[in-house]
Amino acid sequence: MSILRTLSIPLLIAGCTFGLVLWAFPEEVSTGRMLGIVLGWAGCSLLLVALLLMLRETWLARGFAGLERMYRWHHWVGMAAYVLLLAHPLALAAAAWQESRLAAWQTLSPFSQGWPVWVGWLSLLFLMLGLAATFATRLPYRTWRWLHIGLGVAVLLGLAHLILLGIDEPVLPILALAALLLGWRVIRADFGTAARPYVVQSAQRVAADMVEISLAPLGGPVAVTTGQFVLVAFFAGPGFRGCGEFHPFTVSSVENGGHIRIAVKALGDCTRHIQSVGPGVTARVHGGFGEFLAHRPPLPQFWIAGGTGITPFLAVLREGLVSQPTRLLYLYRSGTGAAFVQELQDIAHADPHLSLQTMQVDNPQPDLDALLPDAHELSHRECYLCGPPGMIAALKPALRQRGITPRHIHFENFGFR
Numbered sequence: 001m002s003i004l005r006t007l008s009i010p011l012l013i014a015g016c017t018f019g020l021v022l023w024a025f026p027e028e029v030s031t032g033r034m035l036g037i038v039l040g041w042a043g044c045s046l047l048l049v050a051l052l053l054m055l056r057e058t059w060l061a062r063g064f065a066g067l068e069r070m071y072r073w074h075h076w077v078g079m080a081a082y083v084l085l086l087a088h089p090l091a092l093a094a095a096a097w098q099e100s101r102l103a104a105w106q107t108l109s110p111f112s113q114g115w116p117v118w119v120g121w122l123s124l125l126f127l128m129l130g131l132a133a134t135f136a137t138r139l140p141y142r143t144w145r146w147l148h149i150g151l152g153v154a155v156l157l158g159l160a161h162l163i164l165l166g167i168d169e170p171v172l173p174i175l176a177l178a179a180l181l182l183g184w185r186v187i188r189a190d191f192g193t194a195a196r197p198y199v200v201q202s203a204q205r206v207a208a209d210m211v212e213i214s215l216a217p218l219g220g221p222v223a224v225t226t227g228q229f230v231l232v233a234f235f236a237g238p239g240f241r242g243c244g245e246f247h248p249f250t251v252s253s254v255e256n257g258g259h260i261r262i263a264v265k266a267l268g269d270c271t272r273h274i275q276s277v278g279p280g281v282t283a284r285v286h287g288g289f290g291e292f293l294a295h296r297p298p299l300p301q302f303w304i305a306g307g308t309g310i311t312p313f314l315a316v317l318r319e320g321l322v323s324q325p326t327r328l329l330y331l332y333r334s335g336t337g338a339a340f341v342q343e344l345q346d347i348a349h350a351d352p353h354l355s356l357q358t359m360q361v362d363n364p365q366p367d368l369d370a371l372l373p374d375a376h377e378l379s380h381r382e383c384y385l386c387g388p389p390g391m392i393a394a395l396k397p398a399l400r401q402r403g404i405t406p407r408h409i410h411f412e413n414f415g416f417r
């Protein structure tokens with residue numbers, strides 16, 4: 001990854017924060033009050049950056065080195081904004097304390113102030129609830145997502161707080177920008193106007209709870225390459241009505257005429273329902289996203305796939321022979337049945353560079369360390385891991401213990417939350 005892309009998001013954060021603080025820097029106020037106001041503006045700018053980092057645009061994801069990286073920064077920046085915005089009223093009260101305890105209390109207490117401060121506290125309350133929900137990862141995803149949207153309300157209330165305080169310069173442009181970013185996310189990503197129309201051509205059962213779906217473009221196809229994932233929503237068709245929600249799925253095959261295939265494992269409500277999809281069902285596809293497997297160096301490879309994490313590797317192998325000696329370890333649970341094993345064995349049989357090891361792993365906490373080859377078998381190999389976040393988290397330290405440095409370990413998590 002180029003240094004510019006690595007620094008892209010930190011540079012954006014620094015630029016926005018210093019820019020806004022300098023633009024709105026308070027004059028003729030005490031140092032304590034100045035600090036309180038600066039904390040407010042810095043928190044506000046971080047909220048704006050967090051809004052930008054939740055957009056789902058292929059060009060933006062390329063610029064910021066991937067959607068998953070944008071989400072990670074979105075979380076960190078959102079939390080930092082929360083801390084600064086919590087410190088904002090506390091610093092103002094501390095400054096007022098110099099004057100008197102009453103003035104300090106009046107700065108904080110919503111009872112002695114009017115709408116401007118009430119709305120400020122309401123914004124902070126929405127921020128607290130939204131962030132509390134963010135950490136409640138056991139919540140069903142759909143509930144989690146709606147509570148997370150509450151954070152957007154907190155942003156707009158925070159800016160209304162500033163307008164009610166009579167601060168209109170530079171609040172109005174920021175309010176407009178915040179509304180634009182929120183609208184952009186909802187209209188382009190959640191309503192799917194950034195997506196392209198497709199139709200299901202076929203749906204083939206490849207395991208007890210996994211179906212491989214072939215999708216044909218109804219207009220211009222999305223630009224997608226092997227190893228990438230797309231956001232797909234299914235709608236109506238013969239005997240089927242989809243939930244219309246966009247979910248990320250890795251393309252398991254990129255074919256002529258813009259046709260793509262995705263393999264969907266039944267995990268929750270939506271993917272369980274998708275198991276019954278059939279020809280003629282309409283869908284919308286947004287992407288391609290991600291660079292997993294895109295820039296593979298000309299070195300021997302070690303690929304580890306867990307369950308549906310086989311899809312990006314399968315897409316590359318279906319494209320043709322691998323150019324480097326490649327060892328693929330495919331771990332799957334008996335419940336899902338060994339999807340694509342026969343096809344992978346046929347591919348490995350025909351490809352002198354590819355060695356395939358398939359392993360049924362039913363233990364919920366498998367000893368992955370024991371499954372890995374020794375250090376000398378892995379030396380000078382580029383490692384690629386794909387599958388559930390738990391598997392990735394367990395494999396990384398095990399590979400590092402075998403002398404593989406982080407620069408040679410690439411992974412794709414099948415969970416964004």
Ligand SMILES: Cc1cc2nc3c(=O)[nH]c(=O)nc-3n(C[C@H](O)[C@H](O)[C@H](O)COP(=O)(O)OP(=O)(O)OC[C@H]3O[C@@H](n4cnc5c(N)ncnc54)[C@H](O)[C@@H]3O)c2cc1C
Pocket residue numbers: 140141142229245246247248249250251262263264265266267268269270271272308311412413414415416417
């Ligand atoms: C980069 C990437 C590639 C993926 N590729 C595949 C694939 O090729 N085949 C496959 O079967 N699965 C794949 N997944 C996982 C798939 O997206 C989830 O299994 C699916 O979204 C679950 O939705 P659900 O409603 O059935 O389950 P839920 O019970 O609602 O969610 C289960 C988990 O899936 C994740 N999830 C749910 N909805 C979304 C969403 N809209 N956006 C992001 N994450 C969500 C959350 O982490 C949630 O905890 C991929 C995930 C990612 C992040």
